[in-house]
Amino acid sequence: MRREVLRGAASARAAWTGELLDLREEHRAFAALLSCVGEADWERPSAAAGWTIRDQVAHLADTEEVAADTLLDGPRAFGRALEGFRTPEEFTAAGCRAGQDLVPMALIARWAQNADRTADLLAVQGPTARVAWGLGMPGRSFAAARLMEHWAHGLDVADALSRTVTETPRLRHIATLGLATLRYGFALARQRWPQGRTLRLELTGADGTRYHFGDEDSTDVVRGPLVQWCCTVTRRTPRPAVAGLEAEGELAELALVHARAYL
Incomplete structure (x- = not known):
């Protein structure tokens, strides 16, 4: 032990x-x-x-x-x-x-x-x-x-x-932070959290590395490029040469609007 x-x-x-x-x-x-x-x-x-x-x-x-x-x-x-x-x-x-x-x-x-x-x-x-x-x-x-x-x-x-x-693997820290602060972003926007919904991120780095954040049995999923999720949670312009994010579920759709990883 x-x-x-x-x-x-x-x-x-x-x-x-x-x-x-x-x-x-x-x-x-x-x-x-x-x-x-x-x-x-x-x-x-x-x-x-x-x-x-x-x-x-x-x-x-x-x-x-x-x-x-x-x-x-x-x-x-x-x-x-x-x-x-x-x-x-x-x-x-x-x-x-x-x-x-x-x-x-x-x-x-x-x-x-x-x-x-x-x-x-x-x-x-x-x-x-x-x-x-x-x-x-x-x-x-x-x-x-x-x-x-x-x-x-x-x-x-x-x-x-x-x-x-x-793009570097360091973006995984921002991705995790963006998920952890999601309730904060909802509170700032005075957006109700959909009852019983949870979120998982399934993201892909520029080098093809796959990153999963959140519980596997989550009700909702955001999928797509790692860099685009990081742009979303920092409210930066999405990268024009990179595919966009896909939202599956009500919470996932709201997350793309209200996620915010900064004060």
């Missing part, structure tokens, strides 16, 4: 190490994308309406600072950082404005420092420690949320630059 417990603990540690490596890889992918942003591109409109490329980077730099302080219960922890703002949108806009006076290299440096700090602190806290972000979530979900933010905003920047983003 003790050997089985030890093996289980070692497996859990290895899984968490892998998840943090994926987060850092997403950071590196974002840094590589920023290296392609020319001096004249920083004020270019991004794929998000009303946001420039500078705004995208400033937002991530600011929220990574808040993320790290939340893990430390510091002065800019999530609950404290939102004080003084009437809405989350006002808080987000202030974070974008914080990057207006920084030259691009300084803005990138601020983002990189804060992102590294968040990942380092997550490694110390562990996958099950509660993080006081929004309604609260375990460290594992928080790591997935930070990965999701970088992928989604990176997609906005890449689309603005007409660059292709290579």
Whole structure:
């Protein structure tokens, strides 16, 4: 029995190490994308309406600072950082404005420092420690949320630059997060959850890998490309060269409208 417990603990540690490596890889992918942003591109409109490329980077730099302080219960922890703002949108806009006076290299440096700090602190806290972000979530979900933010905003920047983003297996973390936060998305939309319905995802990566999330005996199923589900839950434009998603069942159809993996 003790050997089985030890093996289980070692497996859990290895899984968490892998998840943090994926987060850092997403950071590196974002840094590589920023290296392609020319001096004249920083004020270019991004794929998000009303946001420039500078705004995208400033937002991530600011929220990574808040993320790290939340893990430390510091002065800019999530609950404290939102004080003084009437809405989350006002808080987000202030974070974008914080990057207006920084030259691009300084803005990138601020983002990189804060992102590294968040990942380092997550490694110390562990996958099950509660993080006081929004309604609260375990460290594992928080790591997935930070990965999701970088992928989604990176997609906005890449689309603005007409660059292709290579799909990676890291998207599985976003897919899982999108399923886990589905009730949250319904609550925001004030959408009733169909009684007795459950959802399963049957998704396929660009390399043909199949991903299944949710119980096998679920009443409803969403099928299709992994990247399209990730675009759905982050409210990004579906990839035009990739097949769409198929919904089987009332809950599945509603999920394609109301799924939302971010606050």
